[in-house]
Amino acid sequence: MKALMPRIEISLSQIRHNARMLCQLYGKKGISLMGVSKAVLGDPFIAEAMIQGGVKFIADSRIENIQKMKSAGIATRFVLLRTALSQAESVVSNADISLNTELETVKELSYYANAHNKIHQIIVMAELGDLREGILPCDFHEFIKQTLSLSHIKIIGIGCNLACYGGIKPDGLKMSELSKLADTIEREFQLKLEIISGGNSANYEWYESAQEVGRINNLRLGESILLGNETVNRKAIQGLKTNAFKLFAEVIESKEKPSLPFGEICQDAFGDVPIFLDRGIRRRVIIALGRQDILVSGLKSNDNLEILGSSSDHVVLDSNNDDLKVGSEVNFHLDYGGILAAMTSPFIKKQFVKV
Numbered sequence: 381m382k383a384l385m386p387r388i389e390i391s392l393s394q395i396r397h398n399a400r401m402l403c404q405l406y407g408k409k410g411i412s413l414m415g416v417s418k419a420v421l422g423d424p425f426i427a428e429a430m431i432q433g434g435v436k437f438i439a440d441s442r443i444e445n446i447q448k449m450k451s452a453g454i455a456t457r458f459v460l461l462r463t464a465l466s467q468a469e470s471v472v473s474n475a476d477i478s479l480n481t482e483l484e485t486v487k488e489l490s491y492y493a494n495a496h497n498k499i500h501q502i503i504v505m506a507e508l509g510d511l512r513e514g515i516l517p518c519d520f521h522e523f524i525k526q527t528l529s530l531s532h533i534k535i536i537g538i539g540c541n542l543a544c545y546g547g548i549k550p551d552g553l554k555m556s557e558l559s560k561l562a563d564t565i566e567r568e569f570q571l572k573l574e575i576i577s578g579g580n581s582a583n584y585e586w587y588e589s590a591q592e593v594g595r596i597n598n599l600r601l602g603e604s605i606l607l608g609n610e611t612v613n614r615k616a617i618q619g620l621k622t623n624a625f626k627l628f629a630e631v632i633e634s635k636e637k638p639s640l641p642f643g644e645i646c647q648d649a650f651g652d653v654p655i656f657l658d659r660g661i662r663r664r665v666i667i668a669l670g671r672q673d674i675l676v677s678g679l680k681s682n683d684n685l686e687i688l689g690s691s692s693d694h695v696v697l698d699s700n701n702d703d704l705k706v707g708s709e710v711n712f713h714l715d716y717g718g719i720l721a722a723m724t725s726p727f728i729k730k731q732f733v734k735v
């Protein structure tokens with residue numbers, strides 16, 4: 381039987397291995413892990429591999445992904461990473477815990493939790509400088525005070541998210557700020573916070589260099605589990621597998637052509653005016669994959685091919701004069717953006733492999 385293309389091959393054993401190694405590593409200093417499943421569209425098999433590796437929660441930004449995992453029988457504590465006011469009822473019905481920063485939204489969650497006869501658990505996110513979601517420390521106490529008056533909400537933790545939007549490093553200073561915030565909130569409101577969630581895959585460097593982790597007892601990891609690297613410098617973490625995902629695509633044209641387009645230059649399909657280097661006649665390869673499927677910048681050829689450009693349905697490569705045949709397959713390593721796009725594309729087949 382012909383192999384399916386394009387396809388993404390996924391090694392569950394490598395993902396399980398990474399989750400296990402990271403749980404062991406972070407567990408040494410009392411840090412539990414949430415496995416973040418959003419980049420893999422809440423794939424139940426991948427979530428299960430993370431759970432087998434030891435993660436205590438599965439966190440996703442989309443309710444639909446959580447629903448998919450629950451329907452597939454994944455049993456764990458589900459955390460919603462991004463909460464929208466308009467989805468409050470669905471959040472309460474589907475997630476055990478949600479991350480929150482807006483009082484309006486938390487009031488709505490309380491309303492629907494009451495209607496469903498539930499207590500909804502929340503983690504309140506602090507803004508520590510990255511400028512994506514978060515409540516500024518100066519407004520944090522008021523938020524907690526108001527939230528504590530809501531009958532069907534339980535604050536089970538606080539957290540922060542760095543190195544995502546603003547590229548701010550989760551260093552010792554940021555982590556001790558979060559620890560101090562946890563201490564003062566607990567003291568002021570006579571609360572016991574179960575979770576102090578210090579961040580994501582960018583927290584590795586801080587963790588490795590920290591003498592002690594303060595109150596931080598949880599991290600939410602996506603990329604480190606899936607790709608085996610940290611995200612401050614995108615360095616591989618020792619002992620982790622970095623090739624759990626591989627993308628395969630079919631060669632649909634292979635010809636020797638000039639490297640410089642000929643004719644009058646105008647805009648390309650995406651409104652850019654491309655610039656090319658004249659390298660003479662080269663063997664060029666086109667694969668049946670395009671921007672509708674993949675973040676092309678997230679691809680790295682495992683076959684020594686150079687990506688020259690792309691349109692919605694085509695990626696054009698320089699084959700380095702390798703005479704690739706039409707119908708043959710080429711494969712790529714994917715970065716996080718590449719995995720996110722490939723797993724989301726309905727055109728890319730998902731195939732689990734035993735490696």
Ligand SMILES: Cc1ncc(COP(=O)(O)O)c(C=O)c1O
Nearest residue numbers: 416461541580581600601602603
């Ligand atoms: C709030 C939040 N926490 C954690 C993560 C996981 O980040 P990373 O994949 O870098 O570990 C993300 C992003 O996916 C996120 O949005």
